[in-house]
Amino acid sequence: MLARIYQPARTAMQSGQAKTGDWVLEFEPDSARQVEPLMGWTSASDMRGSEVRLRFASQEEALAYADRHGVQYQVFAPHPRKKLIKVYSDNFRFDRTAPWTH
Numbered sequence: 200m201l202a203r204i205y206q207p208a209r210t211a212m213q214s215g216q217a218k219t220g221d222w223v224l225e226f227e228p229d230s231a232r233q234v235e236p237l238m239g240w241t242s243a244s245d246m247r248g249s250e251v252r253l254r255f256a257s258q259e260e261a262l263a264y265a266d267r268h269g270v271q272y273q274v275f276a277p278h279p280r281k282k283l284i285k286v287y288s289d290n291f292r293f294d295r296t297a298p299w300t301h
Contacts, residue, residue: 201227204261205275222261224253224272 202224209219232241255261258274265272289295 200229200270202265202270202272203227203275204258204265204272206258206277208277220256222255222258224255224261224265224270226251226270 203226204222204224206222207219209216228243229245230243232243234240235242253261253264255264262272262274264270
C-alpha cells in the first residue's frame with residue numbers, strides 16, 4: 200500500500216497560519232470508488248484509503264512511522280509561500296498605474 204506524506208495548505212476560510220505546520224500521512228486507495236445503484240452514493244471497499252489520515256508534528260515523525268510499519272510512501276514538499284507586502288499609503292501614490300476612484 201502506498202501513502203502520501205505532505206504538508207496541507209491552509210483552507211480558504213483561514214487567514215492565519217494556524218495548523219499549517221502539521222504533516223499528514225494519507226493512504227492511496229487500493230480500488231476506485233463504486234456508485235451504489237439504489238441511492239447513487241459513492242462507496243469504497245478500502246477503509247484505509249478513504250478515511251484514515253494521520254497527523255504528525257514533523258516530517259521526520261511521519262517518515263519514521265512509515266518506515267516502522269513498512270509502508271511505502273511518497274513525500275511531497277510544500278511550496279514556498281510568497282509574501283505580498285501591502286502598504287496602505289500605496290493607495291494614494293502619485294505614480295499609481297490605475298486611477299483612484301471613490
